[in-house]
Amino acid sequence: MDGTPDWEWVQQVQRGETDAFEILIQRHQKPIFNLLYRWLGDREEASDAAQEVFLAAYRAIREFRGDALFSTWLYRIAVNQAMNRRKRLALDQARRAEQRRVDSDELPDPLAALPHPGPDPAQEAEQKETVARIQQGLNSLKEEDALIILLHDFQELPYEEIGRIMKLPLGTVKSRLHRARLALKAKLAPHYDSSRMER
């Protein structure tokens, strides 16, 4: 893929050259899909949500004036698209967990009831257990906490861009990220084994 800035492709799309949008999809599909995958904890949901994100971006692309990075604008659309999905998924998972608790006498592991990603060839090479626990820990956080951790620690976005995506001031980004990390740490604490978690 050439080094043509996103903005030039965006302008082509705005002029009606629909095919130029495919370049933008190919550039941004992976980070957007991975964010949604880790945030929603479900591959199919992430795929559907990512399609909706790009379709919504295409519909609204005439409103994009280049004031921010195209990626930032796309992340904001992704966050808006996925927020309701995540809430719905959390409710579904809670219902299923409750059903399993009723069906079984043994006390369930609260993290085990949370969704986890389906099988993935790349993931199989990793330490499945550790990855699954991290994912379960993320799934159990509040939406905003999981999102800010994923944007910073997984997607490695700077504070400033996270602030633009989440519409938060810089100081709030810092404090909220710290609290979110502490919350995730607390979720993982029962299973913490420094020798396993370290990479």
Added chain:
Amino acid sequence: MTCDQIQEQLSQYLDNQLDDLQRREIEAHLAICPHCLPEAKFLSDTMKAVAGLPEVEPPAGFSQRVMTRVRAEAEKPTLWSRLFQPLPIKLPLHATALLLVVGLAVYLYRANEPVETPFVGSIPSASAPSPVPAAPPPQEAPQASSEQPQEKHSALAPPPAAPMRERFSENKPTAPETDRLDSSDQGNRPEEMMAKSKVEAPASDLTAAKFPPTRAEAPRAAGAMAKKEALTPADLLLTLIPKTETPEALSTKVKEIVARSGGTLYPSEKDDQGNTHFQLDLPKSEYNRFKGELAQIGEVVSESQISSPPSTGKPTSSMRVELTFLLEKPKEGAPAPPPSR
């Protein structure tokens, strides 16, 4: 710094967001604090674990699937274009529908015109829809007076059709474009035919009465006279025998009388038998004065009122009068004109 203060800054410390002084402070604290160091390590491990989550590839064909939807979206017409920018295939449909609607509206308008006395002397065209039985064409109509020559009916020919009507009829207009625009289909409308019939009846009785000039002829004779707006039926027919006036003097005097009465005179016409016809609009309040002055130039031999249909559109304060100055007196025993006002 206390442990709480240190732990509050651990995230930024691990993100390398602190300045050197703050960093050295925290590192010095962690070096001696058995509580904060494991916390920092646990937090660091957590961050690294998240960072180490494997990236996955989007599903195969993801971008193609999205582009399929995007292209479908791009080709979908907007509401605006659906309503106002029809595809070429739709244009004939729209045009046809429009013509049908207009045609239907014209037909209904004509079919619902109020019709009075179904007397039909001669209707120039049988093609116009009419709620009353159509009379035969003029040349075939029974004449009240066999002396009336057939050529007269040329003056009774319907005015040229209006542009809209041309689209529905194969008859081509013969009048100039400006006249066609003004005449607007009057000649074929039922009330026009009725009016002509009403006018013609006493004219037949009086041997030689005739219609005012058609719109095509009007501009030639108009001069300073008002241009006739439309060929509409007269409300009143006055037939007079002139008192030794030449046609020119007669015309001048009629013009003056009409002007004094606040009326509008349309171009006069002389028929084959020398009878002179005037048509004019007059304020109703001025009629008696007008008639009185008229008596100075001619003897009124008949005065016939004809009720106009309410749909003629003329203002109620004015009336249309047709004057016929006869070349010769009506024959003895001729049918009496309609009862006067």
